[in-house]
Amino acid sequence: MTDAGNTQPASANIQPPSPPKLIVWLRRNLFNSWLNSALTLLAVGSIYFIGRAVLEWAFFTADWRPVTDNPILYLIGQYPRDQIWRVGASLLLVSFLTGMSWGKWQGVMRTFAMLLGAGLAVLGIIPAGGQMGSLAVRLFFLINVPVIFLGFLLGSRKFVTGRWVLGGWLFSFLVIPFLLRGTGAGTVLPIVETSLWGGLLVTLILAVGGILLSFPLGVLLALGRRSSLPVIKIFCIMFIEGIRGVPLITILFMSSIILALFLPPELRIDRLVRALIGMTIFSAAYTAENVRGGLQAVPAGQIEAAKAVGLNKFQTTLLVVLPQALRAVIPAIVGQFISLFKDTTLAIIVAINELLNIGKSILQSDVEYLQLQFEVYVFIAAVFWVLSYLMSFASRRLETALGIGER
Amino acid sequence: MSDPIIICRDVEKWFDDFPALKGIDMEVNKGEVIVIFGPSGSGKSTFIRTINRIEVHQRGQIIVDGMELTHDVRNIATIRSEIGMVFQLFNLFPHLSVLQNITLAPMWVRKWSKAKAEEVAQQLLERVGIPEQAEKFPGQLSGGQQQRVAIARALAMQPKIMLFDEPTSALDPEMIKEVLDVMIELAQSGMTMIVVTHEMGFARAVADRMFFFDEGLVVESGTPDDIFNNPKEDRTKLFLSQILTHD
Numbered sequence: 001m002t003d004a005g006n007t008q009p010a011s012a013n014i015q016p017p018s019p020p021k022l023i024v025w026l027r028r029n030l031f032n033s034w035l036n037s038a039l040t041l042l043a044v045g046s047i048y049f050i051g052r053a054v055l056e057w058a059f060f061t062a063d064w065r066p067v068t069d070n071p072i073l074y075l076i077g078q079y080p081r082d083q084i085w086r087v088g089a090s091l092l093l094v095s096f097l098t099g100m101s102w103g104k105w106q107g108v109m110r111t112f113a114m115l116l117g118a119g120l121a122v123l124g125i126i127p128a129g130g131q132m133g134s135l136a137v138r139l140f141f142l143i144n145v146p147v148i149f150l151g152f153l154l155g156s157r158k159f160v161t162g163r164w165v166l167g168g169w170l171f172s173f174l175v176i177p178f179l180l181r182g183t184g185a186g187t188v189l190p191i192v193e194t195s196l197w198g199g200l201l202v203t204l205i206l207a208v209g210g211i212l213l214s215f216p217l218g219v220l221l222a223l224g225r226r227s228s229l230p231v232i233k234i235f236c237i238m239f240i241e242g243i244r245g246v247p248l249i250t251i252l253f254m255s256s257i258i259l260a261l262f263l264p265p266e267l268r269i270d271r272l273v274r275a276l277i278g279m280t281i282f283s284a285a286y287t288a289e290n291v292r293g294g295l296q297a298v299p300a301g302q303i304e305a306a307k308a309v310g311l312n313k314f315q316t317t318l319l320v321v322l323p324q325a326l327r328a329v330i331p332a333i334v335g336q337f338i339s340l341f342k343d344t345t346l347a348i349i350v351a352i353n354e355l356l357n358i359g360k361s362i363l364q365s366d367v368e369y370l371q372l373q374f375e376v377y378v379f380i381a382a383v384f385w386v387l388s389y390l391m392s393f394a395s396r397r398l399e400t401a402l403g404i405g406e407r
Numbered sequence: 408m409s410d411p412i413i414i415c416r417d418v419e420k421w422f423d424d425f426p427a428l429k430g431i432d433m434e435v436n437k438g439e440v441i442v443i444f445g446p447s448g449s450g451k452s453t454f455i456r457t458i459n460r461i462e463v464h465q466r467g468q469i470i471v472d473g474m475e476l477t478h479d480v481r482n483i484a485t486i487r488s489e490i491g492m493v494f495q496l497f498n499l500f501p502h503l504s505v506l507q508n509i510t511l512a513p514m515w516v517r518k519w520s521k522a523k524a525e526e527v528a529q530q531l532l533e534r535v536g537i538p539e540q541a542e543k544f545p546g547q548l549s550g551g552q553q554q555r556v557a558i559a560r561a562l563a564m565q566p567k568i569m570l571f572d573e574p575t576s577a578l579d580p581e582m583i584k585e586v587l588d589v590m591i592e593l594a595q596s597g598m599t600m601i602v603v604t605h606e607m608g609f610a611r612a613v614a615d616r617m618f619f620f621d622e623g624l625v626v627e628s629g630t631p632d633d634i635f636n637n638p639k640e641d642r643t644k645l646f647l648s649q650i651l652t653h654d
Contacts, residue, residue, distance in 0.1 A: 299498075301494060301496055301498040302498060302500065304456075304461050304494070304498065305492075305494060305498035305499070305500070306500075307459075307461055307487060308459055308461060308487065308490075308491070308492035308494075308561070309487075309488075309491075309492075309511070309512035309516070309560065309561065309563075309564060310484060310487045310488035310512050310516040310564060311511075311512060311515060311516060312480075312484060315515050315516075319511060319515065320500055323502045324500075324501065324502050327502065
């Protein structure tokens, strides 16, 4: 036993082992056998060559004109340029509320507010063609940064309760659709038909709208499936299994085209709303099954204890069962929402101008762009990746935050 | 037998075609401490769970504080809020702090204000000896502390009757005493209690009467003195000899 660590008396000043020096760490972890050394060199070599090829392509070979010539198309599509302030105002409202949430709740909202501010500041500064380059649009982006900060200052005041901030968000979700669509001809907000909306705006409306509507619906379906009332139970099972047995594309077609054939013409529902309904019921069925998994994970003893202290069925579900069930399935539900977010691209088949469709239209708008598909799709993929990653990041933070006392 | 608060007549309970309770008769007077013991599977847990209708009995009558247990939802709600229950596995709500565990039912069922509920909760934590744990979560406490929180949670509804379903069976030996001390104090304060337990020291100290259950029936009942020193039935003698040999 010549190991240096064992010569010290065990009682003397026990400390955690200090982290190894870099060179020791490298030898232990990356070069501890000839096979491992070879794999390390191979991996480093591959990363170098692939990385160099990608960077060379991105910075020298690729022609980003379809993206940079008129980037505002990717953001809002054909939304009338003289009404663009309405999109800007909606964005300002969201920025302000994000700032308030940061002030109120800190944690993950802080990261989000900072990322949102940084992202919008970058959009305001980067060189870009079309209306994106105009001073007005740049100012609209840049002004979000102080607005986020203003929200933060208000949100960190003591008298602003969490209820206010939640109320603010609810208000914004109700008001933004009116702001964007308008109240009628001759008013301050002339109607802008949803067929003109497009790009990231529509992608986010479908995704956020789908998530916010499908979550409560999914929870209700999951509870209904476990109901002791046979009519409710059978309805929920039929709904869930019916929707889960059908591809999303079919549901979008059904809600978009077939539904319109059966409804009288005066009951025409807006096309974007129909797509949103399709996405919502599809996502709700999957959310319901995820939530059901969580409901089954709550031990029977919890329900017995809730009964024993006198809570009724509704209170037991709301206060004891659901909080535990939902916490258990956060990763699964966020995964479901990420896939819903990416599935918004399927709305392309019912002629919704979401981000991917805008990309296609731009490619077809100019002969010079025809060879540049790769650049456009890489750009769109990058946008989806960044937003999906943010969602999964938020989910992990949420799990840690809610994990307190659960061991 | 002057003032019965719980009357059970010929209570039967079946799990599918397995008879768990084959006709139990019991009357419990106000302020009495009853200890129920017996081998596992003898129906003792099932029996006390029928008293606050966590299990539904199929035949016979259960009358608690003058109200018969039927399918009437309002009756069940009233009776449950007058009966506190403590479980073998504590069953604290893991997503709520200790204080929230205790204040939940008083605020939602008794409609107390948050301030009042928290004041009462703090007094109860004082009474069970862990006032400093109010802000912690159940997962951060030892088993004995969790069980004392569970007792405080049941007491917060100011029940007339307390049911204990093997409250110390899941605890390490050094924690059993801290829970039993709380229960003894409660018994001495005049609470009506039905306790399923094999802690014979506890039974000797505070029980007014003891019931020996086997195979869904009451085999023998009597004062602790009768049961320990003068058991009549062979099964009682055998069972007592098995659990007392190591005392």
